[in-house]
Every structure is written in structure tokens, then in C-alpha cells.
Amino acid sequence: MAAFKTKPALGAALAVTSLLALAACSDPGATAASAPSSGASASSAATGFNLSPEQDRVKVTVDAAAAALVPDAIKADGKLTVVSTGGTPPLSLFATDNKTLIGSEVDIAYAVGESLGLAVEVLPVAWADWPLGIESAKYEAVLSNVTVTEARKEKFDFATYRNDLLGFYAKTDSTIGEIKEAKDVAGKRVIVGSGTNQEAILVRWDEENKAKGLAPVEFQYYDDDSASQLALQSGRADLTFGPNAGAAYKAAKDGKTKEVGTLNGGWPLKAEIAFTTKKGNGLAVAAQAALNHLIQDGSYARILDRWGLSSEAIPKSELNPAGLPKK
Template identity: 30%
Template sequence: MSIHSNRGKHARAAVLAGALLLPLAACGSGSGTGTTGTGGTTGTTGTAGAAGSSAAIAKDAELAAAVPAEIRGRGSLIIGTNAPYAPLEFFAEDNKTLVGFDIDTGDALGQVLGLKVDWKNTSFDNIIPGLEAGRYDIGIAGFGIERERLEVVGFVSNYLSGGGFLVKKGSGIKANDFKDTVCGLRVAVQSGTTQVERLEKAEKYCAGAGKKPVQIIRIPDQNQVVLTLSSGRADVVSADKPAVEWAAKQSEGALCVTGTYRTPHSLAGIAVPKRNAALNEVLQKAMTKLISEGHYKRIAEKWGVVDGAIEKSEIFTKPEQVGDGDEIFPQPIKEGCA
């Protein structure tokens, strides 16, 4: 199964603010202030160890020796990320500790490579330029592996994603695509994401089909996206599948996911700058080790994203490796939500 992560595109193949949904009970800023932690330890980057269990993750001496000399000499792996984007990366209740599937995965990779992990939280559109400028060694932030991005970075696949629609439970709203089911609705969405592009196409479709127009409510802050729905100022939220499912879970029954969809291409991956191309093979082999030893599955189970777990990690360095289609495949409306 290959489904697409929908975090938005930057004009240069970087990205604009990730599509999100921080749990309603949590809060935190997506500012450019960095948080630093040690891979696999409790502190500012986790709650119970990198793998989300007591299982030890051994250093692989051969892979550690293959890490580029600059990083190996420093002894730390600097990773750019963008919180909040639960359940992949977001803030714990102290508003400063980074937690989530991506965070545990990055910390686990650090353990395999014998490196401390230094997480830097920044705006989503700053990560790829930061990789090019040498501020970060890699980026882990729910990146969809897209043709435009492959012009400037490589990717090591680490996750599968899709999209979904979040509504108030019992609202009667049934949305699962970007055509008929969103016409006439007020749709809240994070600015700059791929969902915005799809909704803009929906605007044209609804108009051409003689249906009521879709009203796109673009919001920079993802906390406000969910709050716009909760307050009744929007009818539905459009975002990535793990994000809407997480938000529904945190709402204690007030919100639910009425429909989801898949796309025909692209995985989510770890972004690797061209200057650190040697890391592609190192990270792919480290991911393979985490998968084969069961650590990756435990991390996915901890954060409730097992359906997005991959069975094999691959390297992407050329645009032609990725499909160019924009088609989506809506899944059946979920019973008991609308």
C-alpha cells in the first residue's frame, strides 16, 4: 500500500506549514526555538525511551562508522522538525518536551548510529532551506516524498499516510472526497498544505457542477483549525489521516472522522540534503534494522499509527522515482460518525 503524506509544498520544493492537529488538551508553539535532547533518553525529546518500550536498541558499529565524518566527530545528529503535528511530532503537557512517532523514530535512529539526537523545532517551510544551509543534518516532519522536493533533497521512507475529514459527531456531514461531498461546506484547513490545493480544485468543480460553493477557511495555526470546527465556525476539517484520527481520539467523542482517502503515490520520508547523500544508505539500513528487530513496530503501536507503518524502507533521490498523479481514492463513509 502506498499512500501520500499531504504536508504542503514550498515554492522551491520545501514546505509550508504541516497539516496537523494538535490534541485539544495540549498546547504549544511552533516557533523556531530549538529543543535539544539525547536520543533514547527521557527529557526534552520523549517520555519513555526512543522505542516507547524497555527494549534496548543496540548501536550498530558498522553503520556508526559509515556516518559522515563531520556528524560522527560532533557526536550528535541535528534533526529539523515542526511541531505541533500530532501524533507524529507535538509537545507534551509541559509545552516543551517533543513527543510523537517521528520523535521516537529519530531517537531510535540515533541509538543505532551511536549519536545523540539534537531536535530543532522550526516552521515547516524552514526545514528544507535549513537542510540546504547546513543548519540541520536531516529533517523528520511528516514529509511527503514528492517530485519537487526531490530536486533539492533525498528521502529515506519511514511512514505511510493518507487524508481525512474531521466533523462534529452527529452533525450529519458526510465528507470523504474533494468533489460532491464538500460542496456547500465551510472547510477549515491549515494554510499552505496540499489539502488547500485540493480544496481550490473543489471550488472549481462545485462551481462547474452548479452546486453550492465550498468555503475554504485557511488558518496558519493548527490549534485554531480544530477550534474553528469545535466552535461551529467550520463544518469540517481537512488534514492528514493520522492527524484527524488523533484529534478525534483526543476530543472524547465530540469529534469524529467521517471519511478518509488514499492517493496513488508517495510515502512520507526522512529528508536528507544532497550534501549529506552518504546518509541515505546509512539511514535506510538503520531503518531496516529497527523494522527487522521490532523496534519500529513498537513505536508505531505506542502512537496508534500501525496502519501507517511500512514493511520496507527505501531510498528516493530522483524525481522520476515518484508518480505525478493527483488522484485520490475515497474510502467508504464511516458509520456512526455523521
């Protein structure tokens, strides 16, 4: 039997503080309690997703109006250099050759660049390295599940392209109904990542439930995805709660789990994922125009659908919207 750890819930005040602080960290590999590893995904032969290096990406057309907004410094070499972490399917992962980056973030990068009339190069980079790379203009943009925050807006510009969602997932044959609010998790055994914003939300909900006399949540913490999935499938846990993108990919890939509820990653605030560039260089303005072109002509929807992320679509890209507040 795989071991798991439990710990007492923190106070509500600590939960709120943790929520606002940790929601700002959107490293897709650091918070995915139920997301599969990139290695496991790349080696799976029957996923229903194209994981080969030869990607049949959605074809896009150049948007002349958006292309005219590209800063001269970026037009100079005719290329858009984008980085992503390569660690979390379906956002960004390595193909079956273990060197080619693929995924929804990569597809969005290509679609934006090609809409702007630019050649596109997507490079892998560690999460900790992208901020300095963007600030120093070594790279021109990062697409790696980066959430808009007020702190980040001091150094970067943003063009939004996806909602930041968390998902509740249950075993496929589970009788659990829709999870929409605090009372729905009362008495449930929930697998969650320690020190994450989803844990902070769950702690806050648990405190609310206990104040109303409802049964407490049993928090379960696992060291790896295999152990957490075994617990869920064997009936030792009722739900997983973590980043929706990775969990949705896994559900579509193996059919063993189902989504029973989603929640914005910044709850009770709104959090959005964005095309991120150096502040003041003008590229975000062009990217926003390109994204809205892709939304309007349907290419954007086809890209998200291709990777099972239609639930995270936005109706319009926004430039530097209100971000999650500083802690």
C-alpha cells in the same frame, strides 16, 4: 458566533497547479487547518499521550549492518544532530516543560540514531531555516514532515518513513459515511485551509461534482483552530479536511471528532515523508537501512501506534523515490 470566510472555487486548471505547487510545502504548522497548537497540547493534562519531558521511548537495538554504513564524517563525534520544527502534535511538539522536543518525529530520530549506534540530539528550528542548515552541514538531518519532491531531490537525499496523508474528520456523532471520492463531498460544508494542497484537491473535486450536476461544496475558512472546531461541534460545518496527523491526534485526545476518510497528500500522485539529509553525504543510505531494521523488528510500528499514526505506516523505507513533480 465565530465568523468564517467563503470564497468561490477556482477553476480546475488552477487547482491542479496549486496542488502540485503546494503539496511540495510540508511545513506541518503552515497547512494544518484543524491541528491543535503546540501550546494547547502541552498544557492539557488528560490527553492520553505522554507529554512530559521524561519520555518512555520505544527501546531499540543497534543494527550492525546499518551502523557500518554511517559515513566517517558523522561517526567522528559519535552523534547524530537532527532538527524539527516543534509546532504540530503529534509530530513534533514541546513537552510540559516548554523546552523539550517530543513527538513521533523525535521518536523516529532517536530510534534511527540509536540503531546506527549514535547518540542523538534533536533541536528545534524554524521551518524556513532547515534547508540551509542541512546544506551547510550545521545539522545532519531534518525530521519535520518533509515531503519528497523532485525539486528537493536536487539538494537533499531522502529515506522515507511515513505516508503523507490528509484526513476528513467529522463530529463524533455525525451520520456522514466514508469520504472516498468527489461525490462524497457534494453538498457538504467543509472547513479547509486557504492556499493549501487540500484546498486544491477539494476545489478539483467540487468542479468535477458540479460538472455532473451534483450539489457544490460550501468552503469554509477559519483563522484559528478554536473557531473551526466550534463550527464543527455546533453543526455549522460538516467536515474538516487537513493534515491527518494533527487531526488524528486531536480526535484521540478529546474524542470529539472521528476520521471518516483519508487521502494521500499528493493526490492523485503519491507523496511520502522522509528522513532528509544533505545530498551525497551518504547518511540517507544508513538511515534507510536503520528504518528497515526498525520496520522489520516492530519498533517502527510501536512508535507510530504510540502517537496514533498507525494509518500512516509504510511497509518499507525507500531511498530517493519519485517525488512530487516540479510545478
